[in-house]
Amino acid sequence: MFLANGFVVGSWSPHIPGVAQRLELSEFALGLLILCFGLGAIAAMTVSGQMVARFGSRRTLLLFALPVIAALPLVLAVANVWLAALALAIFGGAVGGMDVAMNANVVLLEKRLGRAIMSSSHGFWSLGGFAGGALGGVLIERVGLYPHALAVAVLAALVVGLAYPMVMDDHGSTPSAVARPAGHSQGRLPRRAAIYVIGAMAMLCLCAEGAILSWSALFLQKAMLADTATAGFAFAGFSGAMAVTRFLGDSLRNRLGAVATFRLSGLIAGLALAVAGLATEPWVAIVAFFASGIGIANMVPILFSSAGNQPGIDAGVAMSVVTTMGHSGLLLAPSIIGFVGGLFGLGPVFVGLAVMLGAVMLLAGKTASADWRPAARFDAVAADVTG
Known part of the structure; x- marks a missing residue:
């Protein structure tokens, strides 16, 4: 399901120039149109979390997966800007809602298996x-x-x-995974401050990811006079390193624990971004962005697992809070960074992001809940034996 979601989103990217040309959009108008995708995603994430709390992650996942399948042809079929904005909002909403339901289901599955699989899921x-x-x-x-x-x-x-027939039903998980805490109300925003701290950590991590996505190539071109082909290696290296590291991240987390893995990841990411921001040669910056991908790769998956395992909070509601806060950083960071970079240069921006990730790393203790509990594993084994 993660693979399908990522494939549709990745397939949309090459269509953007064609949509802009067909609708005769300026860069500013295109930016506003793409913003509709992000706003639709953020709006749907909260709704999806409430649906997960009420109907379960499996059913919610299907409800959002179906419009994701049809979204790309729908966007290309519209004939004017206003309909395109509506179609992109629906597209983003379907992708965002599916994102929350997928992650909530992974949290339940981690409890049943007694080991981490969140990073591998994000790797797909x-x-x-x-x-x-x-x-x-x-x-x-x-x-x-x-x-x-x-x-x-x-x-x-x-x-x-x-994939869907094999997605775990919420009622097939361990009793401890689906039990509602006393006094808990489905769909309400949680009152525990810890979930918002985790959401802020996810937002800062995704700010760094969004900055590299949007500004790394331009940084190499303007600051180091790199050609277009060379500049393209900055994000390509970051993206490739992140994908590979996510498939390795669960093994590392199962061995070291969530807190140590998060701390190590933050250290690598912060040092790498600092080197990238201070670099004077393109190859140094490219290697540094590659290393930052290794560091950033597993930070958000660990935060998602931690959110879904918060005591006293429904996993779906917790996931909606953290994904909404996190993706708001991914959505808003590029424009803010563009403004700050115009004043001070992109090099200092990346150094500032390194300091920010260092601060996030100091809060690694907040991710302790991401580690599975022995009792949950015992319950899962007992359920398998008796059932």
């Missing part, structure tokens, strides 16, 4: 995004925009159709 999202983006440009040139969108919908439907 990164793999899907890479495949969608890499294949999209090639297929669009060969078959055209709309045939490509239909092909993406068919492939996504195939993956979802194969």
Whole structure:
């Protein structure tokens, strides 16, 4: 399911220039249009968390996965800017709602298995995004925009159709995973401050990710006079390192624990971003961005697991809070960083982000709840034996 979600989102990226050309949009207007995607995602995340609390993550996952499948052809079918804005808001809402439900289901599955799988799940999202983006440009040139969108919908439907029957039902998890704490009300925002601290940590981590996504190539071009091809290696290295590290992250977390893994990840990411911001040669910055991908890769997955395991809070509601706060950072950071970078330069911005990740690393103790509890594993084994 993570693979399908990432594949559809990655496949949308190569369509952006074509949509801008067809609707005759300026860069400013295109930016506002793309903002509708992010706003739709943020709005749907809260709704999805409430639905998970009421109906369970499995059913909610299907309800949002179906519009994700149809979203890309829908966006390409619209004839004017206003309909495109509505279609993109629906697209973003479906992707964001599916994101919350997927992560909530992984939290339950981690409790049942007694080990971490969140980072690997996010690794499949990164793999899907890479495949969608890499294949999209090639297929669009060969078959055209709309045939490509239909092909993406068919492939996504195939993956979802194969995966969904194997998605764990919430009622099939351990009793401790689904039990409601006394006095808990489904769908309400939690009152525990810890969940908002975790959400703020996710927001700062995703700020760094958004900064590298949007500004690393321009940083190499303007500060180091790198050519376009060389500058492109900055984010490519970051993205590739992050995808690979996410598949290795669960093994590391199972061995070291969430707190130590998060602290080590933050240290690597902070030092790497500081080197990137102070670099004077393109190859140094590229290696530094690659290393920052290794560090950042597992920070957000650990925070998601920690959110879903907070005592006294429904996993779906907790996930909606943390994903909404986190993705708001991913959405807002590029524009804010552009303004600050225009005043002080992008190098100091990346150094500032390194300091910010250092502060996040000092809060690593907040991720202790991400580690599975022996009692949960015992309950899971007992349920398997008796059931």
